[in-house]
Amino acid sequence: MVKQLMRPSYTRSIIRWARSFSTIPCRGFLAYPARARDATELSSTPAGTRLRGCNILKNGQDPEALPDNEYPDWLWELLDEEAQKRKLDADPEKKARKEWRKKNRERIKQANFLKSMR
Template identity: 35%
Template sequence: MALSYIRSLRSMNIPKELIQMGGCRTFAVGSKSKKGGKGGAAADASKASTISNEVKATAVVGANILKDGANPKILQDSEYSGWLWHLLDKRPALSELRRKDIESLPYEDLKRFVKLDNRDRIKENNSIRAKN
């Protein structure tokens, strides 16, 4: 039924201003002059070729979120903070931390243990309350 309604709307010439005022949603219709199907891969390829290799090597392309801003420059490794290089290090799971002696844990692991243990207790209490 909805499909026939949409088809009947397509055959009618309704101004866009009237549709926007009425609150009726419309669906995007792709241009028939495009070749290559959905996704616009051909358009993306032409954009990628316009970016020079020099820009790619000196700036983080696509990291700019401001209208008037520029892409941030790539710095030397020594110019970045030390904590940055440890972001992807594996940290112990809660089960592994529970097996260790709490008194001998380093401060960072102890802080992680408390956070994960609290989160686990909250989830357990929520599941018990949901069953009742």
């Protein structure tokens, strides 16, 4: 399970899944960056806590929270908007691609709207 948690695509899918619920019992699993807490404590869930509702396998069990130092460093930056913005600014090609996609999406929406007006 730990190796599976270290894959970025697996973690992103869990984040998307967790955000789809209004109240999530496993919210501490994907902890927000520490703001009011000290920097050594990153997650809101103590190690060893059962994360109810986070099981994605049919016959699996709910995972247990690990100590913060056992999670990869990039995990703590996933929900930090400033870190993601800095990361995007460092890669101009990725930033241009993201802007292109956004403009393209808007163009498609506008074209679909105009088609529906006929």
